[in-house]
Amino acid sequence: MDRKRLRILVAKPGLDGHDRGAKIISLALRDAGMEVIYSGLHQSIEQIVSTAVQESVDIIGLSIMTGAHLSISQNLVNKLSDEGIEDMRIVVGGVIPKNDIQKLKAMGVAEVFPNGTKFDQIIDGLNALV
Known part of the structure; x- marks a missing residue:
């Protein structure tokens, strides 16, 4: 069975200037x-x-290192809803405290990948979403 190639946007929202991890994960996903x-x-x-x-x-993948993951994710969920876009999944990675994972999922984030998540786990998690 031929499977459609997964398309993912890796985004760095807000004033977060730390993009090394986003670039590395982008390469791993491409590979x-x-x-x-x-x-x-x-x-x-x-944007x-x-x-x-x-x-x-x-999938929209947010890479967030600033600690603003809850408000940024909620704003994205709200914007997608306002635009009537319901077929894009949201995932969040970066500095995410364990206590916030369920909060993110409750607001509509499909998956959360805290720092230290292995590439294979991220790839498997993304593939499982579509």
Whole structure:
């Protein structure tokens, strides 16, 4: 059975200037056969949604190192809902405390990958979403 290639947008929202991890995971996902669009630094929620729509991605992956993961994720969930976009999944990676994982999932984030998650786990987790 031929499977569609997974398309993922890796986005760095807000003022977060730490993009090394996002670039490394982008390469790992590409090497796993996914189509990866990397948005670059300092993206607004509106820019992320616009890019995701233009690129017809399956998944929006937020890389957040600032500790603002709850508010940024909620804003993205709200923006997608406001735009009537319900077929894109959201995943979040970065500095995510264990106590916040269930909060993120309750607001509509499909999967959370805290620092230290192995590439194979991330790849398997993303593939399981579609």
